[in-house]
Amino acid sequence: MTKTYSPRLFRYQDYEKVSSQEDVFLLWEMLRIRTIEEIIAQKYTDNQMKTPIHLMIGQEATVVGACSEMLKEDKVYCGHRTHGVYLAKGGSLEKMIFELHGKSTGCCGGRGGSMHLLDKEVGVDGVSAIVGGIVPIASGAALALKRLRINNIVTVFLGDGAMEEGAVLETLNLAALWKLPLLFICENNFYSVCTPLHERQPLDNIAAKAQAFGVRSSQVNGNNIYEIKKEVQKARKRALRGDGPSFIEMKVYRWLAHGGNLDDTDQGYRTFEEVHEWKKHCPIESLKGYFIDQGYISEDEYTQKKSFFHHQVLSVFDKVKDQPNPDLNTLYDHVYAK
Amino acid sequence: MSWDDQLVNDVAKNENQFINSQNERTLTYVEALNEALRLSLDQDERVFVLGQGVNDPSAMFGTTKNLKEKFGEHRILETPLSEDALTGLSVGAAMNGMRPVYMHNRPDFLLLTFNQIVSHASKFSFMSNGQTKVPLVMWSAIGRGWGTGAQHSQAIQGLLVGVPGLKIIMPRTPYDAKGLLLSAIEDNNPVLIFEHRWLMKRKGFVPEEYYTIPLGKAQIVRSGNDLTIIGSSLILDEALEAAHEIYETNQIDCEVIDLRTIQPFDEETVLASVKKTGKVLVVDTGWIDGGVTSHLSVKIYEKAFSFLKMPIERIALPHCPTPSSSYLESEFYPGIEDILKTIKKLAGTP
Numbered sequence: 254m255t256k257t258y259s260p261r262l263f264r265y266q267d268y269e270k271v272s273s274q275e276d277v278f279l280l281w282e283m284l285r286i287r288t289i290e291e292i293i294a295q296k297y298t299d300n301q302m303k304t305p306i307h308l309m310i311g312q313e314a315t316v317v318g319a320c321s322e323m324l325k326e327d328k329v330y331c332g333h334r335t336h337g338v339y340l341a342k343g344g345s346l347e348k349m350i351f352e353l354h355g356k357s358t359g360c361c362g363g364r365g366g367s368m369h370l371l372d373k374e375v376g377v378d379g380v381s382a383i384v385g386g387i388v389p390i391a392s393g394a395a396l397a398l399k400r401l402r403i404n405n406i407v408t409v410f411l412g413d414g415a416m417e418e419g420a421v422l423e424t425l426n427l428a429a430l431w432k433l434p435l436l437f438i439c440e441n442n443f444y445s446v447c448t449p450l451h452e453r454q455p456l457d458n459i460a461a462k463a464q465a466f467g468v469r470s471s472q473v474n475g476n477n478i479y480e481i482k483k484e485v486q487k488a489r490k491r492a493l494r495g496d497g498p499s500f501i502e503m504k505v506y507r508w509l510a511h512g513g514n515l516d517d518t519d520q521g522y523r524t525f526e527e528v529h530e531w532k533k534h535c536p537i538e539s540l541k542g543y544f545i546d547q548g549y550i551s552e553d554e555y556t557q558k559k560s561f562f563h564h565q566v567l568s569v570f571d572k573v574k575d576q577p578n579p580d581l582n583t584l585y586d587h588v589y590a591k
Numbered sequence: 592m593s594w595d596d597q598l599v600n601d602v603a604k605n606e607n608q609f610i611n612s613q614n615e616r617t618l619t620y621v622e623a624l625n626e627a628l629r630l631s632l633d634q635d636e637r638v639f640v641l642g643q644g645v646n647d648p649s650a651m652f653g654t655t656k657n658l659k660e661k662f663g664e665h666r667i668l669e670t671p672l673s674e675d676a677l678t679g680l681s682v683g684a685a686m687n688g689m690r691p692v693y694m695h696n697r698p699d700f701l702l703l704t705f706n707q708i709v710s711h712a713s714k715f716s717f718m719s720n721g722q723t724k725v726p727l728v729m730w731s732a733i734g735r736g737w738g739t740g741a742q743h744s745q746a747i748q749g750l751l752v753g754v755p756g757l758k759i760i761m762p763r764t765p766y767d768a769k770g771l772l773l774s775a776i777e778d779n780n781p782v783l784i785f786e787h788r789w790l791m792k793r794k795g796f797v798p799e800e801y802y803t804i805p806l807g808k809a810q811i812v813r814s815g816n817d818l819t820i821i822g823s824s825l826i827l828d829e830a831l832e833a834a835h836e837i838y839e840t841n842q843i844d845c846e847v848i849d850l851r852t853i854q855p856f857d858e859e860t861v862l863a864s865v866k867k868t869g870k871v872l873v874v875d876t877g878w879i880d881g882g883v884t885s886h887l888s889v890k891i892y893e894k895a896f897s898f899l900k901m902p903i904e905r906i907a908l909p910h911c912p913t914p915s916s917s918y919l920e921s922e923f924y925p926g927i928e929d930i931l932k933t934i935k936k937l938a939g940t941p
Binding site for chain 1: 676691715758
């Protein structure tokens with residue numbers, strides 16, 4: 254008997270007091286990231302991006318909402334689902350696409366691939382492809398900021414699967430104990446590759462698990478960008494006051510397979526109904542509808558923006574063929590730091 | 592007080608074996624480490640020490656004694672029992688401008704940290720194309736004796752010697768302990784230090800000032816022409832003793848090389864000696880299968896085969912977990928007798 258996970262309903266109208274024309278950039282940013290991911294998915298079949306990819310189509314509100322509350326100097330760390338975090342924090346699109354193609358002008362000179370994007374200028378500081386591996390590392394970054402008296406926070410993005418790794422639970426304890434300026438954002442998309450949450454955890458209580466270690470925890474609707482912004486803002490202020498870490502569980506849904514560019518609903522580990530229901534609550538479509546209702550944007554404007562982003566991304570792909578491949582003699586560079 | 596303190600006192604040597612002077616400043620190995628930490632913490636405010644027990648009365652075998660009083664509990668950080676996450680935390684701190692020295696009682700506990708050491712710390716410089724550095728020191732002391740048993744006596748350098756991006760050092764004398772620790776802290780890579788519990792109360796010459804010993808540089812602690820003994824840590828100490836003895840009794844002249852750094856090891860010094868003598872004994876405190884002796888032997892065969900007069904001899908721990916019973920311990924651990932026998936075999940003496 255397959256269990257299904259349903260999105261929770263909300264009304265943007267409830268956020269009228271906080272929403273304004275200025276928020277339109279949030280929609281454009283989500284749309285931009287969606288467009289980038291869709292084109293990567295399309296082009297992946299050309300087999301020129303020889304790297305595993307983990308797209309975040311459907312989950313855009315979490316990263317855009319969270320990063321909109323951060324400063325450039327705040328740091329973000331994440332796991333294998335890197336693209337959204339990297340782009341929402343301000344990472345260079347060109348360097349990302351070149352990296353996916355293994356070029357020397359990629360953000361890591363082709364040495365990292367999709368699962369290890371980096372853009373230190375905008376605070377995308379570290380990624381690990383080992384589930385949960387980056388979480389304690391992020392806590393060390395937070396400790397450094399605190400000790401060096403730097404007034405910024407560290408945010409680490411993790412998934413529901415990472416909440417089963419021992420090191421992550423250890424980190425919750427450490428962060429609470431030492432009041433680290435660390436924000437844990439857990440994107441709970443209910444599936445670890447193909448295995449559903451209820452087959453891995455007896456209770457659906459991720460936020461409560463974090464709370465039990467002494468970390469102030471909350472749960473938000475991962476499609477509701479206003480709810481996300483509110484919680485992230487609170488967490489950031491809490492951290493900078495010296496009151497310690499926060500944990501925000503965001504319930505979201507990924508539309509495609511765990512990895513790769515395909516829709517794998519036909520594999521049967523989740524139902525068509527479930528996927529369809531979540532797509533009806535697309536964070537982009539619903540926010541677009543609200544902004545049109547409010548008169549902030551028009552349908553035409555949206556269509557134009559979509560086309561603009563489409564061309565912007567394709568023009569970056571056009572540049573790939575002119576990018577140099579890494580010099581083969583540099584294979585051993587940076588094995589050891591000087 | 593550590594439960595094996597009496598044993599460590601008993602096995603401690605009173606003289607540094609290559610410097611013999613009444614007037615030289617003498618410290619114990621533990622005091623040398625304490626001095627190194629003190630100097631480093633004083634000189635660089637980014638350095639901090641962490642670990643389970645760094646602030647308790649036993650003070651990590653005495654190495655962190657009185658440091659909290661001088662530098663505060665934030666820089667001498669007592670920790671929960673979370674080796675895996677704390678190693679990750681150390682990696683993150685190191686990536687962001689700090690220089691952590693993570694101290695463990697035993698290398699056995701480092702086995703809990705392999706995900707962070709091997710899949711993260713050792714690889715971040717490479718994966719980031721040099722944009723990230725991980726200046727991290729992981730310190731531990733190999734246990735032995737008093738029934739310590741299989742899980743508290745593992746010398747794990749052999750498990751890590753093949754991992755690109757790590758440096759591994761094994762000091763032997765108080766002088767080396769201080770200098771190598773200071774070098775390790777200065778180094779911008781993850782450095783693993785494997786001390787040996789039985790070396791920690793020995794005394795030797797230690798200069799008062801801040802000094803470093805370059806990583807990757809071996810030391811010829813005894814010059815000789817008949818054969819070459821290569822190794823580090825306690826077992827090289829025993830080899831040195833055997834070398835002195837056999838020169839007295841049989842006039843066999845051994846060249847004894849203390850690698851000090853296992854990875855990267857000093858190929859130049861080692862190969863020069865091998866080419867001179869043509870007879871080699873490699874010793875290690877880890878296991879005989881795989882490990883450091885296999886690693887070094889193959890490198891020597893690859894680069895100096897035509898100079899060898901005999902196959903390379905190796906002495907390391909047998910392929911067996913460490914027994915607890917002291918009777919079995921004495922059978923388990925190779926010692927000076929085994930080394931003497933092997934030297935005679937290489938020298939062609941019955």
